[in-house]
Amino acid sequence: MIIKKANPCGFCSGVKGAITKVINLIEDPNIEKPLYILGYLVHNRFINDALKAKDIKIITEEDIFQIKKGTIVLTAHGTPNKTIDLIKSLNLNLVDATCPKVKHIHKQIEKYLEDNYQVLFLGVKNHPETNAIISNYNVSLITLDDLSFPKEKSKLVLISQSTLSYLDYQDVYKKLTALGHKIIEAETICNATYERQKAVIDAKDVDLVIVVGDPLSNNTKMLVLVAKKYNNINSIRIENIEDLNNYDLSKYKNILVTAGASTPSAIINEVFDILQTKFNQKPYKSLLKLEDYLKF
Numbered sequence: 001m002i003i004k005k006a007n008p009c010g011f012c013s014g015v016k017g018a019i020t021k022v023i024n025l026i027e028d029p030n031i032e033k034p035l036y037i038l039g040y041l042v043h044n045r046f047i048n049d050a051l052k053a054k055d056i057k058i059i060t061e062e063d064i065f066q067i068k069k070g071t072i073v074l075t076a077h078g079t080p081n082k083t084i085d086l087i088k089s090l091n092l093n094l095v096d097a098t099c100p101k102v103k104h105i106h107k108q109i110e111k112y113l114e115d116n117y118q119v120l121f122l123g124v125k126n127h128p129e130t131n132a133i134i135s136n137y138n139v140s141l142i143t144l145d146d147l148s149f150p151k152e153k154s155k156l157v158l159i160s161q162s163t164l165s166y167l168d169y170q171d172v173y174k175k176l177t178a179l180g181h182k183i184i185e186a187e188t189i190c191n192a193t194y195e196r197q198k199a200v201i202d203a204k205d206v207d208l209v210i211v212v213g214d215p216l217s218n219n220t221k222m223l224v225l226v227a228k229k230y231n232n233i234n235s236i237r238i239e240n241i242e243d244l245n246n247y248d249l250s251k252y253k254n255i256l257v258t259a260g261a262s263t264p265s266a267i268i269n270e271v272f273d274i275l276q277t278k279f280n281q282k283p284y285k286s287l288l289k290l291e292d293y294l295k296f
């Protein structure tokens with residue numbers, strides 16, 4: 001059995017930036033405590049557990065009204081402007097950990113709306129990145145499950161959520177142009193997502209892809225999808241090594257391990273190391289500690 005690790009895989013710059021920002025806030029005596037995060041900083045439950053262990057509270061929008069003092073951190077996925085205005089109106093401290101790649105998408109949308117384009121936003125329904133965008137801007141949401149295209153045929157632009165499959169984006173763009181829509185291609189899938197998917201789509205001589213990541217992580221889901229859809233390889237998602245106790249891997253000869261952009265390096269390395277050195281020693285047990293999940 002050959003076990004390979006995809007390159008790249010795991011943490012992206014946006015996730016590293018968000019974690020670094022929060023760690024710096026924890027350590028900065030000038031930052032008013034307690035620290036709150038409005039939602040999941042990034043989509044990984046181990047990271048969220050590690051942050052909670054550092055006295056950080058994860059809150060929802062409804063909780064904001066109960067807060068009397070402290071600092072609220074906005075997550076990497078972006079936040080609706082009306083929520084930001086609410087926090088400011090309550091005179092609470094605010095720190096923005098939105099990924100610069102997500103901010104770039106907001107800027108692109110603003111630019112096209114100013115030029116009177118109809119913006120079609122290809123995204124995942126109820127994902128926080130999509131929620132912020134459809135709350136802030138007058139865009140038409142289209143999803144891969146519901147490709148309802150507009151009646152207008154011109155002055156259209158197709159913008160995407162940062163973590164979609166780039167081949168799905170191209171597929172939707174081709175469908176729109178085939179229907180006669182004159183549409184600008186403005187794919188805004190981030191580099192980290194693109195590179196992780198490309199490593200899986202280009203993989204050769206692999207009969208199983210193991211994707212390590214959280215069920216809420218969209219780029220993790222996309223890695224599972226693109227392995228099957230665009231490289232015809234069986235793929236499974238696990239959160240950590242212990243999930244592999246449920247699988248019989250003995251029938252596979254070449255396994256590729258990859259991971260979503262919010263999966264801690266420690267989890268990926270543990271999966272890879274155990275598969276390489278203790279493959280036959282089930283049940284697998286994770287020996288990681290909470291602080292390991294925040295390291296990179």
Ligand code: SF4
Pocket residue numbers: 012013014015076099100101102162163190191192193219261
């Ligand atoms: S996956 Fe892309 S958009 Fe999301 S945090 Fe990472 S770099 Fe930013």
